[in-house]
Amino acid sequence: MKGHRDESGMVLDIRNLSSPARSVGLNRFTNESVEAAASVSGGKLHKWIAGSFCLLCILQAALNVSLRLALPLQDSMNKEREEQKRQLDYIASQLNFLTKEREELKRKLEDFAHYAQQGWLYFNGSFYYISSITKTWQDSRDDCLQRGAVLAIISNTEEQEFIRLQQKVMWIGLTDRETEGVWKWVDETPLTASFWYSGEPNNFKHRNEDCVVINHYYDYENNWNDAACENLNFWLCEKDM
Structure with missing residues (x-):
């Protein structure tokens, strides 16, 4: 089958x-x-x-x-x-800040060395130059401007004490030539702290005394005197650091 x-x-x-x-x-x-x-x-x-x-x-x-x-x-x-990005940004900003601080410090040190070599005196953030010859107030002011400075502006007791101890009759940057009796500094700021010698300012013997000089009263804290701007005196330049 x-x-x-x-x-x-x-x-x-x-x-x-x-x-x-x-x-x-x-x-x-x-x-x-x-x-x-x-x-x-x-x-x-x-x-x-x-x-x-x-x-x-x-x-x-x-x-x-x-x-x-x-x-x-x-x-x-x-x-x-x-x-991480936030931290990196913060580090970068701090680095930039420190770099600027370093550059500023470097510039100040270079300025200090430069002015010290030229006989400038340093006090409380400013350099001061005392002339070795005499000139009128205006010529003294012009000389300071040529040096990149101004006739000294005294703003406090410590600065006045430092200048007084130099024991030299010197022009400073204070005048009332523009308006009689209205004393202004060469940077146009008004007089606030003053150190006038007793009886000053007085336009002695009715003379036109419109410029201020550090007088020879060195033993006195207040020894400013107004004098005729045409007088010949030493002068004091000031330059902020």
Whole structure:
């Protein structure tokens, strides 16, 4: 006896069948085999689809977890970068400040050496130059301007004491030439602290005394005297450091 086995495992014995019966049997067997094969293939497809869907769900879940972990990490990294940038900006600003401070100190040291070599005296943030010859008040003022300075402006007791101890009759930058009795410094600031000698200013013997000189009363704190601007005296220049 001969038979036929399809992929579903079914066996059909057709050896003893007549031709018409054999034909019907083969057709029926073929249809059943196709349905069985389709059933088997469809099951595998369903399993494959189901497995793929589960895998996608797992991947999606893993992606969601990764994103939840990555977002706080990214935010933390951004904050850290911002903090580092802020610190770097602060360090850069401090470095720039220190560089400017160094340059300013260097300039002051160079100025100090320059003026000290030329015989200028240093006191409380200013340099002072005492002339070795005599001139009128206006010529003395012009000389100071040529030196990048002004006739001395005395603003406090300490400065007056320093100048008085030089023990020299000198022009300073105080005058009332513009308006009689209204004393102003050469930088146009009004007189506030004054150190007039007793009885001064007085336009002695009705002379026009419009310029101020440090008088020879060196033992007295107050030793200013008004004098005629055409007189010849030493002078004192002052330059802020």
